[in-house]
Structures are given as structure tokens and as C-alpha cells.
Amino acid sequence: xxxxxxxxxxxxxxxxxxxxxxxxxxxxxxxxxxxxxxxxxxxxxxxxxxxxxxxxxxxxxxxxxxxxxxxxxxxxxxxxxxxxxxxxxxxxxxxxxxxxxxxxxxxxxxxxx
Amino acid sequence: xxxxxxxxxxxxxxxxxxxxxxxxxxxxxxxxxxxxxxxxxxxxxxxxxxxxxxxxxxxxxxxxxxxxxxxxxxxxxxxxxxxxxxxxxxxxxxxxxxxxxxxxxxxxxxxx
Numbered sequence: 001x002x003x004x005x006x007x008x009x010x011x012x013x014x015x016x017x018x019x020x021x022x023x024x025x026x027x028x029x030x031x032x033x034x035x036x037x038x039x040x041x042x043x044x045x046x047x048x049x050x051x052x053x054x055x056x057x058x059x060x061x062x063x064x065x066x067x068x069x070x071x072x073x074x075x076x077x078x079x080x081x082x083x084x085x086x087x088x089x090x091x092x093x094x095x096x097x098x099x100x101x102x103x104x105x106x107x108x109x110x111x112x113x
Numbered sequence: 114x115x116x117x118x119x120x121x122x123x124x125x126x127x128x129x130x131x132x133x134x135x136x137x138x139x140x141x142x143x144x145x146x147x148x149x150x151x152x153x154x155x156x157x158x159x160x161x162x163x164x165x166x167x168x169x170x171x172x173x174x175x176x177x178x179x180x181x182x183x184x185x186x187x188x189x190x191x192x193x194x195x196x197x198x199x200x201x202x203x204x205x206x207x208x209x210x211x212x213x214x215x216x217x218x219x220x221x222x223x224x225x
Contacts, residue, residue, distance in 0.1 A: 031211055040122075042203060042215035043157075050211075058212060090156065094211065101147070102213060104157040 002027045004105035006091050012111045013081055021076045021108050023091030029103075030096050032074040033058070034066065037088040037107075046089075049074055081112040115139050115208045119216035126194050127224050134189040134219050136204030145207035146187045148178055151218075152200045160202075163187065174198070199223045 004025045013019055025032065033048040035058075045058030049068040063085055065077040074093075078085060088109050092102040116139040126132050138144055145164050149157040161172025168180040178189045187204060201218045208214040 033212060035213075035215075040217050042117075042217045043205075043213070044215070045208075045212040048210060048212060056210065058210075092213075101159050101162060104149075106156040 002103070004091055004093055004103050006089075006105040006108050008108060009106060010109050012113065014113050015082055016080050019078050019081060019110075021078075021089060021091075021110070023074045023076065023105060024072050025074075025091075025093040025103070026072065027093060027095070027103065028071065029093035030071070031102075032068065032091065032093045033102065034064070034074070034076050035090045035092065036060065037090060043090065046076070081110075083112050086110060086112050115206060115214050117204050117206050117214055117216040119202075119204055119219050121219045122217070123220045123222065125222040125224060128196050129193050132189075132191045132194045132198070132221070134202050134204075134221070136187045136189065136216060137185050138187060138204075138206045139185070143182075146178075146180065147205045147207075147213065148172065148176070148187075148189050149203045149205060150174075150200050151203065157203065160189070194221075194223055196223045196225060 007022045030051045034046040035043040037043045044060050046064050047066040049055045090107050091105040094102040118137045147162045148160040151157050160176045161170050163170050163180045171177050176191050201220050203218050204216040205213040
């Protein structure tokens with residue numbers, strides 16, 4: 001089944017404790033992206049990747065890191081989480097640039113205490 | 114800057130009634146436009162998309178949307194709402210670097 005998977009689905013952590021949210025897609029998509037969803041703000045892009053070893057900042061990159069060592073994986077790293085990073089996070093992928101539909105993962109709900 | 118506005122935060126309709134969710138996008142070249150639905154605790158599912166051509170596009174679950182360039186709008190419609198349509202709906206447009214620029218969302222409540 002074609003899908004985007006994220007782990008964990010739920011995470012509660014404390015300020016400053018490094019964490020990684022994994023994202024994997026099995027559709028051989030070049031493009032991958034991370035969004036955060038906050039009430040009243042919709043989804044905002046954090047980082048994106050056009051292909052392996054190619055990443056760039058989105059609209060709200062502060063406090064986040066990403067890597068793209070393999071085509072299928074695009075982990076989101078929070079080196080020192082803070083409470084303002086409490087949010088719902090979505091990973092997405094699409095086949096190529098050009099407006100094609102993006103496929104979303106199920107989301108990761110993160111709470112930073 | 115590219116932006117998407119969904120003027121209605123909440124909408125309540127009776128089951129069986131018609132539905133229209135509003136979406137306005139900022140000025141730009143012919144936009145790529147999308148409607149996504151998010152059911153409680155779920156990810157986002159694409160309902161429909163518009164790239165070019167016929168301005169009335171059909172989607173899944175009986176939804177349709179009409180692109181109106183003169184009004185910079187891409188409103189979502191359904192002739193008869195079912196209780197299972199209760200969800201949050203997001204309008205989005207393609208932005209720079211293939212990202213999606215989302216509206217704030219509209220929460221649809223369906224009353225029986």
C-alpha cells in the first residue's frame with residue numbers, strides 16, 4: 001500500500017530533550033516536506049527536500065533540523081525542544097515539483113512540557 | 114505574499130442540506146489549488162485539485178469546487194451533506210518550492 005508513515009504518533013517530552021520524528025514514504029517520491037498544524041493557523045511548512053541531500057527552509061524552520069540521506073526517509077529533529085513547539089506535525093511527499101498532489105502522513109502530536 | 118483565506122472558522126449545516134465552504138487566494142499566476150479534508154485524529158486527504166482547464170472540478174465523496182479567477186475564489190460545494198462529512202476542511206494553493214500554502218481551515222459540524 002502506498003503510504004507515508006510517521007513515528008511516533010504521540011510524544012510527550014520535556015524542554016531541552018532532543019527528539020527525532022521519523023517519516024518514511026514507499027512511493028519513490030523526490031519531494032518531501034514537514035508541516036506543523038496549529039489552531040487558527042492551518043498548516044505551515046517547516047522544511048522541505050527536493051531530493052536526496054537537498055533540503056531547504058520553509059516558513060517556520062527555527063528550532064528544527066532535517067536530513068535526507070535516503071530517498072524514502074526524511075526525519076525531523078528537534079535538538080532542544082521548547083513548549084512553543086507543541087503542535088501537530090505532518091510529513092508529506094509528492095512525485096516531483098509541478099503542483100502534483102502531496103500525500104500526507106497520519107501526523108505526530110508532540111507535547112513539550 | 115501568496116496566501117489563502119478561509120473566512121469561516123466554523124460552519125454548521127443540517128444533514129441533507131447543501132454546503133459551500135469559501136476560499137480566497139492571493140493574486141498570482143494561475144494557481145494550483147487544492148481542498149483537503151481532515152477527519153478527527155486523521156491525516157489530510159485530498160478531495161480535489163485544480164490546475165487548469167474546466168473551472169468546475171469534481172472530487173471524491175461528492176464534492177466539487179469552482180475556480181473563479183475574477184473573484185480569486187475556489188469554493189467547495191456539496192449538494193447534500195452527510196453526518197460523516199463532519200471534519201475540518203483546508204483550502205491550499207501551491208507556493209514557492211512546491212510547498213502548499215494553507216488556509217486556516219473551516220470546521221464543519223453536521224446536525225441531525
